[in-house]
Amino acid sequence: MLFNPERYHVDPHEVEGIELQVHKSKASLILHRMHPSEIKPGKGRENWDVGGIVAYSKICTHVGCPISLNERTTHHLLCPCHQSTFDLTDSGRVVFGPAGRPLPQLPLEVDEQGYLVAQSDFTEPVGPSYWERDYDEPW
Amino acid sequence: MSLGDRPDMSKVAKSNAGEPAVPPSRGSQRAGAVANWADERLGLGTMLKKNLRKVFPDHWSFMLGEIALWSFVVLLLTGVFLTLWYDPSMTEVQYAGSYDPLRGVHMSSAFASTLDISFDVRGGLLLRQMHHWAAHIFIAAMMIHLLRVYFTGAFRKPRELNWVIGCLLLLLGTIEGFTGYSLPDDLLSGTGVRAADGFVKATPVVGTYMSFFMFGGEFPGDAIIPRLYIAHVLLLPGLLLALIAAHMLLLVYHKHTQWPGPGRTEQNVVGYPLLPVYAAKAGGFFFIVFGACALLGGLFSINNVWKLGPYDPSKVTAGSQPDWYMGWPDGLLRIIPPWETHIWGVTLSWNIMLPILVMPPLMITILALLPFIEQWVTGDKREHHLLQRPRNAPTRTAIMVALMTFYGLSWAAGGNDIIAIKMDLSINQITYFMRAAIFVGPVIAFMITKRWCISLQRQDKEKLLHGYETGVLVRSPAGGYAEKHLPIDEHQAYALTARDRDEVYVPEEDDLDGVSPRGRRLARLRAKLSAMFFADNVQKPTAAEVEESRAHAEHELHELEHQIATGPNKHGPSSDH
Ligand code: HEM
Ligand code: FES
Numbered sequence: 001m002l003f004n005p006e007r008y009h010v011d012p013h014e015v016e017g018i019e020l021q022v023h024k025s026k027a028s029l030i031l032h033r034m035h036p037s038e039i040k041p042g043k044g045r046e047n048w049d050v051g052g053i054v055a056y057s058k059i060c061t062h063v064g065c066p067i068s069l070n071e072r073t074t075h076h077l078l079c080p081c082h083q084s085t086f087d088l089t090d091s092g093r094v095v096f097g098p099a100g101r102p103l104p105q106l107p108l109e110v111d112e113q114g115y116l117v118a119q120s121d122f123t124e125p126v127g128p129s130y131w132e133r134d135y136d137e138p139w
Numbered sequence: 140m141s142l143g144d145r146p147d148m149s150k151v152a153k154s155n156a157g158e159p160a161v162p163p164s165r166g167s168q169r170a171g172a173v174a175n176w177a178d179e180r181l182g183l184g185t186m187l188k189k190n191l192r193k194v195f196p197d198h199w200s201f202m203l204g205e206i207a208l209w210s211f212v213v214l215l216l217t218g219v220f221l222t223l224w225y226d227p228s229m230t231e232v233q234y235a236g237s238y239d240p241l242r243g244v245h246m247s248s249a250f251a252s253t254l255d256i257s258f259d260v261r262g263g264l265l266l267r268q269m270h271h272w273a274a275h276i277f278i279a280a281m282m283i284h285l286l287r288v289y290f291t292g293a294f295r296k297p298r299e300l301n302w303v304i305g306c307l308l309l310l311l312g313t314i315e316g317f318t319g320y321s322l323p324d325d326l327l328s329g330t331g332v333r334a335a336d337g338f339v340k341a342t343p344v345v346g347t348y349m350s351f352f353m354f355g356g357e358f359p360g361d362a363i364i365p366r367l368y369i370a371h372v373l374l375l376p377g378l379l380l381a382l383i384a385a386h387m388l389l390l391v392y393h394k395h396t397q398w399p400g401p402g403r404t405e406q407n408v409v410g411y412p413l414l415p416v417y418a419a420k421a422g423g424f425f426f427i428v429f430g431a432c433a434l435l436g437g438l439f440s441i442n443n444v445w446k447l448g449p450y451d452p453s454k455v456t457a458g459s460q461p462d463w464y465m466g467w468p469d470g471l472l473r474i475i476p477p478w479e480t481h482i483w484g485v486t487l488s489w490n491i492m493l494p495i496l497v498m499p500p501l502m503i504t505i506l507a508l509l510p511f512i513e514q515w516v517t518g519d520k521r522e523h524h525l526l527q528r529p530r531n532a533p534t535r536t537a538i539m540v541a542l543m544t545f546y547g548l549s550w551a552a553g554g555n556d557i558i559a560i561k562m563d564l565s566i567n568q569i570t571y572f573m574r575a576a577i578f579v580g581p582v583i584a585f586m587i588t589k590r591w592c593i594s595l596q597r598q599d600k601e602k603l604l605h606g607y608e609t610g611v612l613v614r615s616p617a618g619g620y621a622e623k624h625l626p627i628d629e630h631q632a633y634a635l636t637a638r639d640r641d642e643v644y645v646p647e648e649d650d651l652d653g654v655s656p657r658g659r660r661l662a663r664l665r666a667k668l669s670a671m672f673f674a675d676n677v678q679k680p681t682a683a684e685v686e687e688s689r690a691h692a693e694h695e696l697h698e699l700e701h702q703i704a705t706g707p708n709k710h711g712p713s714s715d716h
Contacts, residue, residue, distance in 0.1 A: 016245070017231040018361045025333070025358055025452035058453060063337025063472075063491060064358075065330055066453045080457045081334065082473040083556060083566055096567055098472060098490045100479025128337035129479060130347050133486040 026126055028058035028066055029106065032088050034075050042091035048107040050116060055106040056092050057126040060084060062099035064128045077103070100129060195417045196397035196410035200287045205421060207280035209428035210273045211383065217270040217432075218372065224260050225322065226252035227368035229361040238445055246324075246449035249364045253323040253444055269436030274316050276432065278464045281309050289509070289539050292527035293396045296520065299510040301389045306507040308382050311375055313464050318371040320462050323442070324364055329450025331461055332363060341491035359452065399525045399637030401630055408524075458556060468499050470552030474573045502542075509538070516668040518644050530599075531638050533592035534672040540588040541581035548577045589675070596677035599635050602627055603680055604688040615702055623699060626692060636679050644669035 015023055036052040048054070056077070058066050065081035075088045076095060084097030092103030104126050107119035125133060178184040195201075228248040234241050236251065238258045256263035285305055288294050294302040321328045336358045340346045355362030394408050403409045411417050435441075447456065461469055471494030478489035513535060514520065529536040551558065552573040559566040606624035613621050627635075646662040654662065680688075 018229060018359070021359050021450075021452055022357050028453035063334045063341075065333060065459075066455050068455055069457055080455050080459050080556070081330065082469075083570070084477075094477055096570075098475050098477055100477045100488060100490050128340050129486045129488045129491075130340040130350075131343055131345075131485050131487075132347060134481050134484045 025059065025064070030056045030058045030067065030077065030088075032056070032070070032075065032077075034089065038075065038089050040090045042105075045091060045105065045107070047109070048105060048119070050108045050110055053108060053116065054088055055108050055118070056086070056088060057104040057106070057122060059127045060099060061094075061101040061103060061126075062097070062128065067103070190391065191412070191414040193391065193394075193413045194408045194410045195395050195413065196403075196408055198398060200291070201395065202424065203280055203284040203287050205424055206428055207277055207284055208383065208387075209425045210277040210280060210432065211379065212425065213273040213429055213432045214270060214277060215376070217266045217273060218376075220266045221256065221270060222372060224252060224256050224263065225249070225368075227322065227365045229324070229359075229364050241445060241448060244448065247364065249322060249324040250444070250449040253325070257445065265433070265436050267436075268439075268441050269432045270319075271441045272435040272439070273432045274319060275463070276428070278309070278312050278316055281305070281312055285309065285506075286539065286543075290529040290536060291396070292523065292532060292535070294510045295523040296514065297522050298389070298393055298396075299514075301386060301393070302510050303507045304382055304386050304389070306503055308379065308386065309506075310503050311379055311382070315371065315375040315379065316462060316464060318367045318375065320442075321367050322364065322371060323444045324450050325442075325444035326447035326450055326454060326456075327444075327459055329359070329452070330455050330459055331465075332367075332450075333358065333452065338491055338495045341488040342496060343485075343487065343492075359450070394524065396524050396526050399634060401633050403525065405522070405524050458560075460554065460557070463550075466553035467546055467549040468495055470549040470555070470573070471495075471498055471577075473555055474552045474570050474577070476574075502546075505542075513672075516644075516665055516672055517641075518665075518669070525637065527638065530592040530595040531676075533589045533596070533676055536592050537585045537588040541585040544581045544584035545577055548573060548580050552577070593675055593677060600677055600680055603632060603635055603685060606692055613699055613702075616705075621699070623696070624692065625696075626689060632685075636685075638679060640678050641673040641676050643673045 031053060032055075033053045036049070039049055039052065039054065041048065058068075060067050060079045060081065062079065062082055062084050065079055067077050067079045067084075067086070069078040069080055070076075071078060071085075077086045077088060079085070079097065079099070082098050084099035085095050086099070086103045087093045087095050088103075092105055094100070094102060104122045104124050106122055108116060109119045111117045174184070226248045230248045231245055232248050232251050234244050234246055234251050234254065236242070236254050236259050238254055241254065253267075256267050258264070288302065288305070317331070321332050336350055336354065339350045339353060342349060350358065353363065353366075354360040355366075395410070397403050397408060397410065400409075411420075460466070472491070475490050475494050478493075480487040480489065552570070555566055555569045555573065558564065558569055606626040609623045609625050611623040613623055615621065626632075644666050646666050651659050651662060
């Protein structure tokens with residue numbers, strides 16, 4: 001269960017219709033498990049996986065298709081729309097295709113009751129790029 | 140005209156107030172009376188008298204535009220049928236129709252009503268599939284018609300504006316197709332709309348505002364389907380209809396072009412009158428196009444939206460493809476490298492802007508400007524009503540073949556995943572290959588086409604000067620073999636020579652004296668382009684050359700026949716050839 005009522009004020013079971021669609025187009029997740037030794041953690045992401053389980057946004061950073069094709073042996077995710085390929089062992093880096101940015105990663109942890117939960121929200125906007133995307137970044 | 144000169148209208152008005160100016164004869168029938176009524180008010184009679192006898196020349200390629208016209212009519216008819224049942228709403232409903240696998244599934248009303256049309260409305264699936272097939276035919280026919288007009292030079296003065304209207308029709312038809320394709324709100328089309336949202340968001344400065352405006356809030360919102368619907372059934376069909384009307388009016392006003400031939404000149408049109416021949420042909424052709432759409436719609440399923448289900452932003456499958464006419468920008472989008480600039484706190488997505496926001500408008504603009512560019516380069520400001528064979532304008536033909544090659548390669552790149560799977564190739568390698576091919580391919584295509592055209596011109600000249608090859612081999616007494624050539628017949632010779640001589644533009648230095656530096660540069664550029672256009676072309680032989688070669692050929696023939704008659708081998712061709 002990834003839903004954490006303390007951190008996220010919407011109960012997914014109560015959302016429906018258009019609102020649900022809006023949430024799905026932003027909050028869809030990929031949970032992927034590999035051997036912990038296969039992960040090359042990015043800087044500051046050393047504790048973002050739990051025993052080889054990682055979570056990434058499912059929404060392509062290209063134009064927003066849900067990414068769904070998993071290459072099991074390489075832990076690459078392939079977007080069916082324009083074939084951008086992301087490496088889940090390496091912070092969602094783009095290894096092929098037109099997408100310009102890595103997939104946003106969701107930091108994971110285990111809570112007191114033993115549930116897998118998110119440490120926080122995504123640390124950057126999910127989905128396609130847009131003009132104002134870096135406004136908050138220090139530059 | 141002074142007031143005093145004004146004709147006295149009171150009398151005219153008075154005489155019309157009671158009885159018609161010309162009383163109808165007793166025997167006149169009801170139809171005649173109606174026609175008379177209309178004619179007195181609208182002056183239709185004179186207009187019809189002129190236009191019913193309007194002459195249209197005949198050639199199979201003139202039928203391509205008609206296919207586009209009639210498939211548009213099929214779209215109007217089937218589209219109106221669909222509006223009776225289609226519900227353009229994103230309100231969530233639980234499906235309760237007769238398609239079992241989806242019963243109970245939550246979906247938009249739009250998708251549910253599309254399922255109803257497909258499964259519960261009598262004839263609904265047939266009409267839906269006819270509508271979709273007709274859309275394919277409409278856009279394909281427009282494209283092929285455009286190629287016909289281009290390759291035969293029918294876009295030249297005075298028809299440039301009709302060419303531009305045609306380009307707009309192609310653009311609007313494509314957008315109309317995309318809006319219609321999105322209406323069912325199924326998984327594939329929803330994914331297409333999602334991508335469109337990404338395209339809009341990639342627009343510099345105003346992208347996010349435009350996206351929120353379009354969707355009435357955050358994607359997907361509940362506004363996009365009703366809005367696409369109004370665009371699809373009112374706004375775009377209205378524009379299409381107006382442009383098609385303008386296209387047809389200009390066609391009638393300019394008169395149709397014709398192929399050169401004996402008796403056909405720049406001043407006349409040789410063909411059949413509108414009534415009865417052409418009206419019957421064209422009218423009958425509507426039923427053929429309608430029948431073809433009905434057969435396709437009845438026999439071949441298209442867009443089975445129930446297979447993948449309603450749109451869900453978290454789902455999509457492999458091999459997702461837009462309708463084919465959206466394929467070429469999609470292909471460019473697939474093969475472009477991941478260029479994205481992050482600078483001064485803003486994001487510039489070249490990987491989306493170049494293939495989607497820049498290329499399609501650029502291609503349409505280039506297409507629309509082709510007549511004007513050619514006119515400027517060649518300096519040809521004359522009117523043209525006789526068509527040209529593609530080979531007789533090698534550079535023009537080569538330009539379009541280069542554009543077609545670019546289009547075809549981009550389009551194929553849009554199916555790179557399908558190609559990879561079907562042909563067991565690496566998708567990465569296909570992509571790298573395509574990145575180079577879209578630049579190199581058109582250049583190669585240009586060169587091959589141009590040389591090919593010029594060889595064909597050379598062959599035409601050969602035929603004119605040395606006759607055609609009869610296939611009859613003759614052995615001379617000395618043992619050498621020669622093929623007998625005979626002059627081509629006069630109709631053919633006429634058609635081959637009915638073309639202008641090309642003139643390369645050479646700016647005279649004296650003329651350039653008073654010209655600004657910019658004007659000079661332009662003149663030099665024009666001269667260079669003009670040389671590229673014309674310098675390598677094979678010109679038709681002069682009358683003197685033809686005469687001379689005829690005399691020469693006759694002489695040769697006599698020689699041959701003499702040799703045959705006197706030689707030991709008497710089985711050669713008889714002299715009545
Ligand atoms: C150039 C003209 C047109 C083109 C290219 C076009 C194309 C399309 C396409 C591709 C679809 C998707 C069909 C499907 O469900 O598989 C569609 C749906 C539809 N079109 Fe058109 N169309 C045209 C004109 C019209 C007109 C004039 C009307 C009505 C006045 C119309 C009404 C509709 C409706 C109601 C739908 C939704 C039906 C459904 O989803 O089942 N269309 N159109
Ligand atoms: S949306 Fe994923 S590659 Fe284009």
